[in-house]
Amino acid sequence: MPQFLDILRCILCCNDEDDEETRNRNTYCELDRPVITQSHAQTDYDTFRSRFPPTYHCSTSSKSPPPTSSSTSSGTHSSSSKPPPPTNKPTLTKASPNLTNQQTKTNYVRVDKGASPIYVIPEDIKSLIEKDIVPGVLRKPLSASTYKDYFEALLYAEDYYHEKWDGFEMENVTLKLHAAAIYAKKGKYKDLNKLDEKDDKIFVAFEIDSIPERRPFLLSRDFASVRPSGRNVEPFQGIIYRVVKSNLVLVEFGEDFHSQHYSACKYTVKFSFNRVCLKRAHQAIAASSDPLFLNFLFPDVPRNSLTAFQVLPINHKLDAEKVSAVRQILGLKSPPPYLVEGSPSVTGMVVKEAVVQIYRSSPSCRILICAPINRTCDVLMRGLKKEIPESELFRANAAFRELDEVPPDILTSCPLKGECFSCPSLQELQKFKVILSTFMSSFRLHNEGIMAGHFSHIFLVDASSATEPETMVVLANLANEKTAVVITGAPWRHSSWVRSKIARENGLMTSYFERLCESKLYESLNPKFITRLQD
Incomplete structure (x- = not known):
């Protein structure tokens, strides 16, 4: 947990929040992915620390979300239709106006070396996308004259997906603690061996409705915030580590959450998305x-x-x-x-x-x-x-x-x-x-x-x-x-x-x-x- 807090200190002063490593892609050559097991272990950082002793020159705000490992996430959904979940299971509903996650968004905003454009979705494009109407520029051949508008429309469609789920939440969710050992494989074989590096982590786990139309498409490094149901308190913020089999979400929270959590507590859960890559993509399309x-x-x-x-x-x-x-x-x-x-x-x-x-x-x-x-x-x-x-x-x-x-x-x-x-x-x-x-x-x-x-x-x-x-x-x-x-x-x-x-x-x-x-x-x-x- 000290490492968790150390990284937290750096969030407001760093100018990079990449999430490209968390997408569901194949690895290069024969370097294996990290794997999760139920065992416990301790990663030895002594050698590394002797080479790079910590030095802090960062803001100490404790409200920003801590980073987690960038393992590949499982975000693919089944295309087959499924019946609605039983009424006793957590489901997504529209949040009330006074419970929007503006506070969550604010915690991820940084302004370094001058403010960058926000790339707000234009109203005319937004009105089409929210009705599932394809913007006209996407029906035209891609050319030098349409390039900028074409890719901007595609990026706005992605951004709208993020925006539409920002106002939804899950009520009365039971959160379970999930102990896991994260192994970074050294060799090219699937079986673990004594040379593999491993690190103990305690994740917060919960299930989410598996029907794609009724829940957000979550990836690692997206954000989750939770607060005890029925209590008007500031939510605890964490970062999604992995989505397992499309419906089991593993989230890493800080010590502030774990110090107050007890097994019988029910929570309200909300989500927000990492927009840094979208903003950089917009900037690049404009520059090109x-x-x-x-x-x-x-x-x-x-x-x-x-x-x-x-x-x-x-x-x-x-x-x-x-x-x-x-x-x-x-x-x-x-x-x-x-x-x-x-x-x-x-x-x-x-x-x-x-x-x-x-x-x-x-x-x-x-x-x-x-x-x-x-x-x-x-x-x-x-x-x-x-x-x-x-x-x-x-x-x-x-x-x-x-x-x-x-x-x-x-x-x-x-x-x-x-x-x-x-x-x-x-x-x-x-x-x-x-x-x-x-x-x-x-x-x-x-x-x-x-x-x-x-x-x-x-x-x-x-x-x-x-x-x-x-x-x-x-x-x-x-x-x-x-x-x-x-x-x-x-x-x-x-x-x-x-x-x-x-x-x-x-x-x-x-x-x-x-x-x-x-x-x-x-x-x-x-x-x-x-x-x-x-x-």
């Missing part, structure tokens, strides 16, 4: 509407020149197809992007070799590698550390990423303030040759002052598992007409975090990678622009 960005959005102009790299001996373990892809990447100088299609384990080999070759051949290079989830970045980081000095590498993390999720051999490249991951100053960031980050956490680099064009190369790894606005958070903020961009993905891998039906059915599930694959420049499979790799 610049005419100079057109050759990233709708590439149809072949590149005129190539960069002359001295190609060193390429890893002999790569077959001819992968070697060819590496050579094509080494020749990139500017847009349009180069696509590499294949499974993450296969494309990851090409990305690693290309990055090593660029690093060794070009002293002036600056490389950014981004992926949808932290585990992908960790695997690539571990591989690159074998070829590139650690002093030249930086692993950017979301401020609230759980410490016990970060592999010990990578922690040395992850600076902290207290229990929160921090971002170096602009001067320090500019010195690193290779930076690795998730798509959403790349915003921290932009926020610190890294300008578009600083990176000579940007790699978007497993981009088919992300929505297009997510990938634009990287490109719109950090790429320009002099940036070489490489995008990897696979047609069978898609984002699974989209909650709005209108957004799911009208384009937000189509990734940037997939859309480019279907465009004129890439559908011909010209090896100058795209390579398809076999497993």
Whole structure:
């Protein structure tokens, strides 16, 4: 619990609340997910603490929600209809006007380095979405002239989903304490072993109605607030750790909740959603509407020149197809992007070799590698550390990423303030040759002052598992007409975090990678622009 309070102190002064790691995606290569068991254990932080002693420079407000582990959540609902639940089970109802969760929302608002736009849903769009009417722009072909309005409408549909559930609550809910040991697997085998790191946690568990139309689609890092039923007191706030089998919700609360809880108490439960990623997506879509960005959005102009790299001996373990892809990447100088299609384990080999070759051949290079989830970045980081000095590498993390999720051999490249991951100053960031980050956490680099064009190369790894606005958070903020961009993905891998039906059915599930694959420049499979790799 002391770690819980330490992180709580950092919430108001940190400028990053990423939840992209919590979406229901596959992991990269063979790095296993953490698993939950009913046993108890203690995680040993002594070695880590000797390297990074806590230092606090943060607000001490105790009203903000504490962060929890970013494990993949189970948010998929059954499409089959089910009868309404019995009347003695908790159900969702509309909250009374004096019980809205404005207090909960207020606790998650921070204003750092100037206020950012709120991106309120326009009334005309909102009136259509609330009637399940698809906005007209989504019925038009996607083009340079419709791009901004098209993706804004999709993001507004997502935002409306969040908004419509903010006023609902569950009454007379019985909360149960759920003891669990969280294991971070070290090996590639499913069975636990003595080398696996584990951490004891006490979650608050409750069931929620499983009919999709009658309850919110919850994901890890969404927020839950509870207060004893019938009592007009300030609610206790927690963060959802996981949704198990669509209807069992596990929430982590602070000591203030546990000190007053008793088993017979009934609670009123309400929910709110993490909007940080939506706001960043809106900002990126607005920024990508610049005419100079057109050759990233709708590439149809072949590149005129190539960069002359001295190609060193390429890893002999790569077959001819992968070697060819590496050579094509080494020749990139500017847009349009180069696509590499294949499974993450296969494309990851090409990305690693290309990055090593660029690093060794070009002293002036600056490389950014981004992926949808932290585990992908960790695997690539571990591989690159074998070829590139650690002093030249930086692993950017979301401020609230759980410490016990970060592999010990990578922690040395992850600076902290207290229990929160921090971002170096602009001067320090500019010195690193290779930076690795998730798509959403790349915003921290932009926020610190890294300008578009600083990176000579940007790699978007497993981009088919992300929505297009997510990938634009990287490109719109950090790429320009002099940036070489490489995008990897696979047609069978898609984002699974989209909650709005209108957004799911009208384009937000189509990734940037997939859309480019279907465009004129890439559908011909010209090896100058795209390579398809076999497993």
